[in-house]
Every structure is written in structure tokens, then in C-alpha cells.
Amino acid sequence: MRPPLSRVHALRLRNRWKFILLVTALATAGAALCQRHGWLRIHDAELAAYDQGLTFFTRGHERSRDVLIVGIDDRTLQGIRDNARYVRNYGVYPYSRNLWARVFEHLMDEGARAIVFDGVMDERGTDESNDLALVQVLEERGIPLTLGFSVNAGQPPLPRVEPVNRFPRPPAREGPSPSLPVAEPAADPFAEPQEPPPLASEDVARALALAVEHPGLGLPPLVQKPGGSGPRLVLHPVPPLPMLVPTVPGFGLVMMEEDADGKLRRTRFAYSDGANTYATLPLAAAVDLLGAERVELTPGRLRLGARELPINLDGTAELDFGGPWQERFQAISVYAVLEDWARRREHRERGTSFVPVLPEGTFRDKVIVVGGLSVGTSDVKATPFQSEAPGLVKQAVVLEALLSGGFITQAPFALSLLLTCAVALLSVALLTLARSPLLEIVWPLALCFGFFLFTGVFLEHGRVHVLSAMPIYAGVFASLASVAVNHMFANRERERLRQSFNRFLDKTLVDQLVEQQRLPSLEGETREITAFFSDIRGFSTFSERFKDDPRALVALLNRYLTRVSSVLMAHGACLDKYIGDAVVCLFGAPLDMADHAVRACHAALAVRDEVDALRAELRQEGLPDVYTRMGLNSAEMFVGNFGSEHLLDYTAIGDGMNLAARLEGANKAYDTVILIGPRTYALAREHIEARELDWVRVAGKVEVVTLYELLARKGALPAARRATVERYAEALALYRAACFEQAVRVLEAALAADPEDGPSRALLARCAHHVFHPPAMPFEGVTNLEK
Numbered sequence: 001m002r003p004p005l006s007r008v009h010a011l012r013l014r015n016r017w018k019f020i021l022l023v024t025a026l027a028t029a030g031a032a033l034c035q036r037h038g039w040l041r042i043h044d045a046e047l048a049a050y051d052q053g054l055t056f057f058t059r060g061h062e063r064s065r066d067v068l069i070v071g072i073d074d075r076t077l078q079g080i081r082d083n084a085r086y087v088r089n090y091g092v093y094p095y096s097r098n099l100w101a102r103v104f105e106h107l108m109d110e111g112a113r114a115i116v117f118d119g120v121m122d123e124r125g126t127d128e129s130n131d132l133a134l135v136q137v138l139e140e141r142g143i144p145l146t147l148g149f150s151v152n153a154g155q156p157p158l159p160r161v162e163p164v165n166r167f168p169r170p171p172a173r174e175g176p177s178p179s180l181p182v183a184e185p186a187a188d189p190f191a192e193p194q195e196p197p198p199l200a201s202e203d204v205a206r207a208l209a210l211a212v213e214h215p216g217l218g219l220p221p222l223v224q225k226p227g228g229s230g231p232r233l234v235l236h237p238v239p240p241l242p243m244l245v246p247t248v249p250g251f252g253l254v255m256m257e258e259d260a261d262g263k264l265r266r267t268r269f270a271y272s273d274g275a276n277t278y279a280t281l282p283l284a285a286a287v288d289l290l291g292a293e294r295v296e297l298t299p300g301r302l303r304l305g306a307r308e309l310p311i312n313l314d315g316t317a318e319l320d321f322g323g324p325w326q327e328r329f330q331a332i333s334v335y336a337v338l339e340d341w342a343r344r345r346e347h348r349e350r351g352t353s354f355v356p357v358l359p360e361g362t363f364r365d366k367v368i369v370v371g372g373l374s375v376g377t378s379d380v381k382a383t384p385f386q387s388e389a390p391g392l393v394k395q396a397v398v399l400e401a402l403l404s405g406g407f408i409t410q411a412p413f414a415l416s417l418l419l420t421c422a423v424a425l426l427s428v429a430l431l432t433l434a435r436s437p438l439l440e441i442v443w444p445l446a447l448c449f450g451f452f453l454f455t456g457v458f459l460e461h462g463r464v465h466v467l468s469a470m471p472i473y474a475g476v477f478a479s480l481a482s483v484a485v486n487h488m489f490a491n492r493e494r495e496r497l498r499q500s501f502n503r504f505l506d507k508t509l510v511d512q513l514v515e516q517q518r519l520p521s522l523e524g525e526t527r528e529i530t531a532f533f534s535d536i537r538g539f540s541t542f543s544e545r546f547k548d549d550p551r552a553l554v555a556l557l558n559r560y561l562t563r564v565s566s567v568l569m570a571h572g573a574c575l576d577k578y579i580g581d582a583v584v585c586l587f588g589a590p591l592d593m594a595d596h597a598v599r600a601c602h603a604a605l606a607v608r609d610e611v612d613a614l615r616a617e618l619r620q621e622g623l624p625d626v627y628t629r630m631g632l633n634s635a636e637m638f639v640g641n642f643g644s645e646h647l648l649d650y651t652a653i654g655d656g657m658n659l660a661a662r663l664e665g666a667n668k669a670y671d672t673v674i675l676i677g678p679r680t681y682a683l684a685r686e687h688i689e690a691r692e693l694d695w696v697r698v699a700g701k702v703e704v705v706t707l708y709e710l711l712a713r714k715g716a717l718p719a720a721r722r723a724t725v726e727r728y729a730e731a732l733a734l735y736r737a738a739c740f741e742q743a744v745r746v747l748e749a750a751l752a753a754d755p756e757d758g759p760s761r762a763l764l765a766r767c768a769h770h771v772f773h774p775p776a777m778p779f780e781g782v783t784n785l786e787k
Contacts, residue, residue: 013433020428023481027424031474032417035467046469047261051384053452053468054321057460058408059385061322067400068366069331070103071373071390076335086338093376096130097121101137103334103370104145106341111364114144114168116285116399118371118379118392120254121147122238131241138247144168146285147244148254149208151222151235151273158205158237160275165210168249168288199242207245208237209276210284212269214297217315219272236273250288252281256381256391261594263382264394266318269297269311282398289367289403300409304402310409317407318465324385325393328400331373332358367403369396408463416467423447424474431482440483447475524640529588529652530600530632530680531660532573534564534607536581537627537668545624557581560614560626567610571603572596576651586652589639597634597683601710604630604674605688631664632710633657633677659705662698666707666785670694671758674710681708689717691725692732693759695782704782709759724754731763736781740770 013020034042077093080086090099104115125131138145145168212219222235240251253271258264269283279287279295283304287295292305299313311317322328336357347354371392372379379391401407427447431440451472458464536542546553564583565575572593573585587603588596611628618626635656642649656677663675670693681690689712695704711717711725727750734743747764751757766783 013429016432020425020432023428023478024421024425027428027474027477027481028417028421030477031420031424031470034473035470040473042469042473044261045473046467047259047263047265049452049455049468049472050265050465051263053456053459054384054408057456058320058463059323059327061320061328063327064329064396064400066367066403067329067396068363068368069325069329069373069392069396070107070334070337070368070370071331071392072371072377073331073333073335073373074376075333076338077374077376079333079335080338096125096127098130098133099334099338100370101130101134102341103337104134104143105137105141106337106344107363107368108141108143109344110362112368113365114146114285114289114367116146116252116281116367116369116395117148118254118281118369118395119148120150120238120240121244122149122240124241131243135243135247138244142168144250144288145248146250146252146281146288147240147248148281149240149251150238150254152238153224153233153235155236155238157234157273157275158201158208158239161202161205161209163209163211163276164206165287165293166207166249199239199245201239204237204239204245205276207248208239208251208278210270210279210287210295212277212279212295212297214270214277214315217297217299219270219277219297219315220268222271222273222278234273237278250284252284253278254281256394258381261382263384264319264389264391265384266312266316267394267398268316269302270295280398282395282402285367285399286402307402309402309406311407312410313412317401317409319383319394319397320401320405320408320463321383321385321393321397325383325389325396329393329396332362334370367399369399371395406463408459408465411458411464411466413467416470419466420471420474423451423471424478427475427478428482431479440479444476444479447479448472524638524642526636526638527589527592528596528634528636529586529639529656530596530634530683531637531652531657532568532583532585532587532600532604532630532632533661533664534583534628534630535664536560537625537629539581542581542624542626556618556623560611563610563614564607564628567606568603571606572599573603574650577649584651586639589637589652590650597632597680598687600632600634600680601676601684601688602713604632604676604710605713608673628673629664629667630674631660631662631667631676632674632680633660633663634679634683635659635677659698662785663707666696666698669783669785670707670709670762672709676708676710678706678708681706687714688712689714689722691728691759694732694763695736695780697782697784699784699786720754724750724757724760727753728757728760728763731760731767735763735767736779738770738775738777738779738781740767740774743767744771 031042034040035046072093080090080095081092090096100117107115137143223232224235237253239245240248255268255271256264257267259266267280267282270277270279272278283295286292286304290304290307292307294303294305296303297311297315299315300310302309302311302317309317325331339357343356344354346352369392371377371390373390373392375388377390380388381391381394383389383393427443431443451468455466455468458466543553546556560581561578561583568583568585569575571587572591573587574589574591576584576586578584587593587600593599607628607630611626615625615627618624633656635654637652637654637656639652640650642651642653659677663677667673667675672693675693676684676690681688688710690708690710693707693709696707697704711721717725727746731743731746731750734740734746744764744767747760747767750760751764754760
């Protein structure tokens with residue numbers, strides 16, 4: 001008689017319970033260690049799972065009733081640019097501050113509750129009357145404005161003070177104020193502006209600091225970690241314009257606070273520089289709006305006067321976006337507000353009928369967040385809902401949560417650890433007792449999907465973030481320990497990868513490639529990578545010196561290639577091939593690199609330094625020069641093993657590779673060392689110093705490509721070199737506007753200060769030619785590069 005199935009499972013449990021408990025403990029401990037140290041990309045997995053749950057379960061919030069966005073969008077940039085009167089009065093972006101005087105004035109006339117400006121005003125304008133116009137409006141209207149301020153490592157520290165929260169005062173008069181006169185330009189534009197009276201640093205500190213009690217919780221320090229090793233740099237507040245400090249009622253720290261992958265998911269509320277406490281911009285605004293005399297930040301709680309909000313135990317909070325920002329917040333163009341102000345002004349002065357652009361009551365009783373919406377304002381960030389969202393959306397989401405909503409909080413770690421142990425126990429027990437091949441395949445999928453639904457319920461109904469990756473990792477570890485069927489397959493796959501890539505990839509990266517969960521497709525795949533080409537200038541002439549001693553040529557070339565290749569591989573490059581003296585390598589394949597463009601740029605700069613050192617050695621040895629030029633380009637390319645059954649080569653093909661090679665050759669036309677393509681510049685611009693050189697049309701192509709010269713790492717460009725770059729940019733703009741004579745004068749001044757600047761010489765020659773031989777109009781400003 002066949003024994004009942006339950007009896008079989010009971011016997012298995014009796015025989016295997018020690019194994020089940022051991023695997024449960026080891027899987028739980030392994031997952032917890034991964035969570036603590038970030039092993040196996042568990043943090044990336046957690047962020048991905050959180051983003052998926054957030055976008056699937058928490059979208060659909062109703063549009064905010066308290067917060068409205070007024071932003072500089074594309075319509076504003078284009079509308080002001082096309083309006084001669086606006087350009088004369090406000091300039092082009094970034095606009096003079098009398099524009100904000102008009103905008104703030106009109107918002108208050110329309111009944112706005114308060115204004116939060118997501119930006120800083122710490123530099124004087126070229127016309128101080130525009131700054132004074134803003135101060136006049138703020139003083140006369142008593143505008144409840146909260147203004148942002150930034151921090152900088154080079155800023156002197158402010159003294160320790162007792163903060164004084166200056167709540168906005170009521171306006172000096174009721175009703176709309178008479179419009180400010182349009183600012184006229186100064187009689188002598190070259191006259192030195194009158195210095196405002198000095199402002200005591202104690203007064204600045206009292207205005208910027210905010211008293212935040214934080215018993216049992218350490219505030220995050222204002223520090224900046226430099227690249228590589230070295231001490232952390234303390235950041236200090238950059239004071240706003242002295243005339244604004246006594247006028248603006250509230251100031252808040254502008255911090256984007258993005259995660260390591262560049263996405264905005266969470267926020268802190270206050271920071272410290274060791275002397276004072278500074279509230280973030282939304283918190284500073286909420287303090288004034290709620291009239292909070294007391295702000296208390298404790299583990300798990302934020303108290304603003306009578307309002308109390310749950311937050312994380314470490315003092316952070318996760319943002320409840322509630323959907324794409326366009327669905328969550330009403331957004332109004334700054335241009336529309338400006339148009340309404342102008343129409344009302346004309347109505348008062350000339351008696352014309354007032355036909356508003358915006359419906360009446362649009363701003364009534366709303367908190368207005370003002371800032372940049374267009375990509376042209378360079379304030380674009382990623383959120384779980386959108387890859388490109390204006391940075392001010394974070395301020396609006398936090399402010400909405402502080403005023404009338406709430407935040408998403410993370411479940412206590414002990415609860416997540418208990419859940420991890422339960423998942424590991426269930427996984428090992430189920431697979432050990434059932435011994436079903438089908439279940440061994442289905443269970444990991446069911447585990448991921450089930451946990452997605454489980455944590456989604458907490459997100460949707462409790463606004464609680466339960467860790468997903470740690471329990472899933474524990475379940476997977478336990479499942480693998482129970483099944484243990486792919487051990488030989490894993491060893492074979494690792495050996496194949498090592499044999500395939502050890503020839504042209506750094507050993508450390510090969511090990512990382514082996515251990516990552518997603519193995520590259522050696523059969524070929526399309527992905528975005530950065531291609532690198534380098535070549536020695538005049539190699540044919542170079543090699544003629546060794547026509548009687550080819551062994552010496554080979555030795556020298558091997559020495560050069562070894563030095564260059566070592567630098568490239570140290571930055572994560574995959575060596576593709578050598579073509580004589582030329583080096584071709586790839587960044588971002590076969591190993592995935594989110595920062596492939598940044599790595600490639602930093603590698604090129606390191607190669608330049610290494611080659612300079614080698615050139616100095618060769619000069620001392622009486623050997624020929626190895627002046628090297630480089631070209632970099634990022635694009636979608638097809639990568640994989642190509643060749644025949646006799647010889648395979650891991651490489652990339654596509655137009656992106658061709659353009660990288662053309663960029664290397666284009667150095668000759670501009671007397672440059674490193675040229676990069678537009679996509680590489682876009683991906684790495686936050687980490688490098690580069691200048692736009694030209695619009696070019698390479699041989700065999702019809703589309704126009706923007707050319708950039710890579711100069712240095714971010715912040716490492718000398719002041720004299722930066723001045724040359726700025727003059728070149730000015731001359732390039734004049735050249736494209738067909739103002740060749742003016743461009744010649746600017747370039748001659750640039751070369752007088754920096755005679756070795758090759759791009760300035762090249763552009764000067766081109767402009768001088770056009771002076772005597774005017775090109776056909778309209779002038780497109782594009783240079784055709786031959787092979």
C-alpha cells in the first residue's frame with residue numbers, strides 16, 4: 001500500500017530538518033550581509049523593485065490643491081526671446097531680477113498664499129537697479145517668499161548663532177500695487193556699481209539657519225566627497241545678495257539629494273555644517289506656512305508646530321510622487337504670468353480692456369513653487385516615474401507632503417529581517433520536501449511576483465516600504481542550496497567567460513563580469529557604449545627613422561602600447577584591437593557600465609598624461625616623439641563576437657564606431673588632443689571640462705555633428721585656460737552669426753593670452769578668410785571634414 005503523501009513529507013522533514021534550519025540561517029545571514037555591504041548589486045535590485053512597486057501601486061493621486069508650479073518652460077524661453085521689449089527689460093535666460101519682481105507682484109495680486117523660489121540669488125546682476133526693483137516689491141508687498149541658497153566648499157564658514165525665524169509680515173497695503181517702472185539701463189555701463197553696505201556674517205547666519213531640535217538623531221553633515229581618496233570637504237552656505245537678506249522672510253537649502261543612480265526618491269529635512277542647522281527649502285517654506293514656532297526631528301517623527309508626520313528612523317523620508325508630475329501638479333508658464341502682468345499694467349495706464357491669459361482664481365490661496373521646467377534651464381532629474389523631470393518637482397512633492405499629505409516610510413529593519421527569514425525557511429522547506437523539478441523552476445518566479453504584490457499592498461494602503469530584495473535574495477539563496485543543480489553549469493560558464501575575455505579585459509573586470517547576475521550575450525547584442533580611438537601623429541615619418549632597425553621600432557611601439565593599454569584597462573576599457581600604432585577599445589561592453597562615457601573621458605585624460613610622461617622619457621633617450629590624438633563617441637552599437645570558425649574577435653560595429661574614428665582624425669584640423677562626440681558630452685558633462693568646438697559634417701555623412709574638445713576633469717581646468725575657452729565660445733557664437741570681423745578681434749585677444757590654443761588659431765584662419773571671401777548666405781556655420 002502506498003503511504004500517504006503527508007507521511008512522506010513528514011519523514012523527509014524528520015531527516016532533513018537540520019539542513020533546512022542551517023540553510024535558512026545561512027540564506028538569511030547572506031541576504032542581510034548583501035543588504036549591509038551592497039553585495040551582488042542588491043541595492044540596485046532594491047531600488048528597481050521599489051520603483052516598479054511605486055509606479056504600479058501608488059500612481060493616481062489627485063492633483064494638488066495646495067501647491068502650484070510656475071516654471072520657466074520652453075514657451076517662456078522662446079516667448080521672451082521673441083519679444084524685443086522683454087529682452088530689453090529682462091535679458092535672456094537667466095533673466096534679470098526685475099522679471100521676478102513682476103512675477104511675484106502679479107502672483108500676490110492674484111491671491112497667492114506664498115511663493116517658494118527653487119533657485120538662488122547670490123550674485124549681483126549687471127544692472128543693480130533690477131535687483132533693487134525686486135527688493136522694492138518684496139518690501140512694499142511683504143511677499144511671503146522662501147528663497148533657496150546653496151553651499152560651497154570654498155565658502156568661509158558662518159559663525160554659530162541662535163536662529164531667528166522671521167515669519168512673513170502682512171503686506172504694507174491691501175490690493176494690487178502700482179506697477180514698478182521699467183528699469184532703464186545705467187547712464188554709464190562701465191561705471192563701477194555702488195557697493196551695498198556690508199552685512200554682518202552673524203546677520204546672514206541668523207537669516208539662513210533654522211532652529212531644528214533633533215534629540216536622538218544626528219543631522220547629516222554638509223560635506224562633499226572628492227573624487228578618489230582624500231579628506232571630505234566641508235560645505236558652507238553661500239550668502240544671498242546682501243540687500244535680500246533682511247528683506248526675504250525665509251531661506252531654505254537647495255539640495256537635490258539624488259540616489260547613487262541619479263534618481264530622486266527620498267529627502268532629508270535639515271543639514272548641519274558643524275556650527276548651524278539649515279533646513280531644506282520645502283521645510284523652511286512649510287515652517288512659515290504653518291506658523292510653526294517649533295521644529296522637532298526625531299527618529300521616526302517630524303513635528304512642525306502642531307503637525308506631526310511619520311518619517312524614517314534615520315531622519316529621511318521617501319517621496320510619494322503619486323504619478324508623473326504633470327498629473328500631480330498644475331504647471332503655469334512664467335511667460336503667461338508675465339503676459340498677464342503686462343496686460344494689467346497697460347489696462348491701468350491706458351484704460352484698455354483687461355483680457356487675462358490665465359483664468360481668474362488660478363493662484364488664489366495656492367503655494368507657488370517657482371523654478372525651471374525646460375531642459376534649457378539645466379535642472380532636469382530622474383524620478384521613479386520619469387527619466388526626465390524638472391528638479392523643482394522634488395520641492396513641490398516634499399512641500400505638498402509637509403502641508404497636507406505625507407511621506408512613504410521604510411519598515412523597521414527587524415521586520416524586514418524577520419520576513420527574510422520566513423521566506424528563506426519557506427523556500428528551502430518547500431523545495432526540499434516537495435522535490436518537484438517543475439516547482440524548482442517555477443518557485444523563484446513565483447517568489448518574485450508574489451513579493452511584488454505583497455510589498456505593493458504595503459505601499460498602496462500603508463505608504464510603507466518593505467524591503468523586497470533582501471527577502472527575495474534569501475529565498476533564491478535557499479532555493480539554490482536546496483536544488484544545487486547548476487553547479488557544473490556555473491563553473492563551465494565562468495571558465496568560458498574567462499577564456500573569452502582575459503585577453504582584452506582587466507582581470508578584476510573579468511571577475512566582476514563572471515560574478516554579475518546578467519551575463520553578456522556573446523552572440524551579439526545592441527547596447528549603448530563609448531568607443532575610443534587613438535593614433536600617433538605622423539607615424540609613417542616616425543617609423544622611417546627605424547627602417548634599418550625594425551626591432552627597435554617594435555620595442556618602442558610595444559612600450560607605447562603597453563603604457564596606453566594599462567591606463568585604459570585600469571579605467572574599465574575592453575581592448576578591441578591594435579591597428580599598427582592605433583588603439584581601439586570599448587567602454588560599456590561586455591561589462592555593463594552605466595558611467596561608460598565618464599570612464600572613457602577620464603581614461604582619455606589619463607592616457608594624455610601618461611603619454612606626456614612617456615614623451616618626456618623618450619626625449620631624454622633621444623627617441624622620436626609619440627604625440628597621440630584621441631577620439632571618443634557614445635552611441636547604440638552592435639557588440640559581440642565576429643569572425644569565422646577559425647578566428648573570433650569581440651568588437652563593435654555601427655556608425656558610432658566610424659564617428660569615433662573620424663573624431664580622432666579631426667584633431668588634426670583643430671590642433672587638439674581629445675575630441676568627443678555630442679552623446680559622450682551629454683552623458684559625461686557633469687564630470688568633465690569640455691568646450692564646444694564646431695558644427696561639422698564628416699565625410700560620407702549628411703547630418704551635422706557638434707564637436708567637443710575634452711579638456712580636464714570637472715573643476716580641474718586652470719583659470720587661464722578657462723578664460724581662453726570662454727573667449728573661444730564668444731568667438732564661435734560670432735562666427736555662427738556671420739560676424740567674422742568681431743570674431744577675429746576676440747580670437748586675436750584669445751591668442752595673445754594663449755598663443756598655443758589650436759582651436760583659436762583654426763577658427764581665426766577661417767574667420768579671416770571669410771572676411772575677404774564672404775560665404776553664401778544664409779551662413780550655416782558647418783565645417784566639412786574630409787577623411
